[in-house]
Amino acid sequence: MPPTLDDKLVIAISSRALFDFEAENEVFEAGDDRAYMALQQQRLDTPATPGVAFSLVRKLLGFNTPELQRVEVVVLSRNDPISGMRVFRSAHHLGLPILRGVFTRGQSPWRYLRPLNAQLFLSTNEDDVRQALGAGVAAARVFPQSARASADHPQELRIAFDGDAVLFSDEAELVYQRQGLDAFQAHEQQHVLRPLPDGPFKPVLRALHELQRHPQTEMRVRTALVTARSAPAHERAIRTLMDWEIEVDEAMFLGGLPKGAFLREFEPDFFFDDQVGHVQSAVPHVPSGHVSAGVTNR
Known part of the structure; x- marks a missing residue:
């Protein structure tokens, strides 16, 4: 029987909402796509630090057991596939069991929410959030400058x-x-x-x-x-x-x-x-x- 996400709470999240890619994003916003890709490739072995939604994702994944996977987190990002390598490596380094990702290199990724059966989409891109909401998916634009979550409630x-x-x-x-x-x-x-x-x-x-x-x-x-x-x-x-x-x-x-x-x-x-x-x-x-x-x- 093929894998399915139909029985899970599926959270789709952009790489910049999950990790602190603000320094890299400055290069991307400057309009130099190749320079951004080169920078991410140079930093493949340097794990990214947690972003605004990291605590949310880590705790949601904490509801899973080896026998029962109730929550699935999928990276859904405008990043390119090379940058996606760093995203997966960073997730592994920080103990996040994220297995799936879609990377669209500058194109809006919201259209993949439907085949993912995602119930929530978190992104720093306003247009992508509006498209997701228009398609009936709960979505929010993450503010990268937000304070990070408190560590006082680990469970x-x-x-x-x-x-x-x-x-x-x-x-x-x-x-x-x-x-x-x-x-x-x-x-x-x-x-x-x-x-x-x-x-x-x-x-x-x-x-x-x-x-x-x-x-x-x-x-x-x-x-x-x-x-x-x-x-x-x-x-x-x-x-x-x-x-x-x-x-x-x-x-x-x-x-x-x-x-x-x-x-x-x-x-x-x-x-x-x-x-x-x-x-x-x-x-x-x-x-x-x-x-x-x-x-x-x-």
């Missing part, structure tokens, strides 16, 4: 999500953007018993919930909803999660307060938000990514 994968346009659709956010806060609060009270439509990251939260419900290793999951909502609009968000039969461990209803300080205390391995301002608030404290979905990104 606990911590992920923080914004609500509207991330876990939930942008239905309520659309009301807020067009009519203001009072109309938003009234809308949410009026529809409090009607679950919010699904957002792009609902499948990711559900997959994490399943990892938590059926532990096979010492790794555990801790999730947080970190939202600008406040009472009384908080109730619809919680009721929606209840309707989905998905639990989160922490919920922060901040009423528009900057999220960075709260995320610093939660110490996630990654934080996802659809608004650049919230991501910029988080970047000095935690690994962060922008979900370019919903009304605020049109």
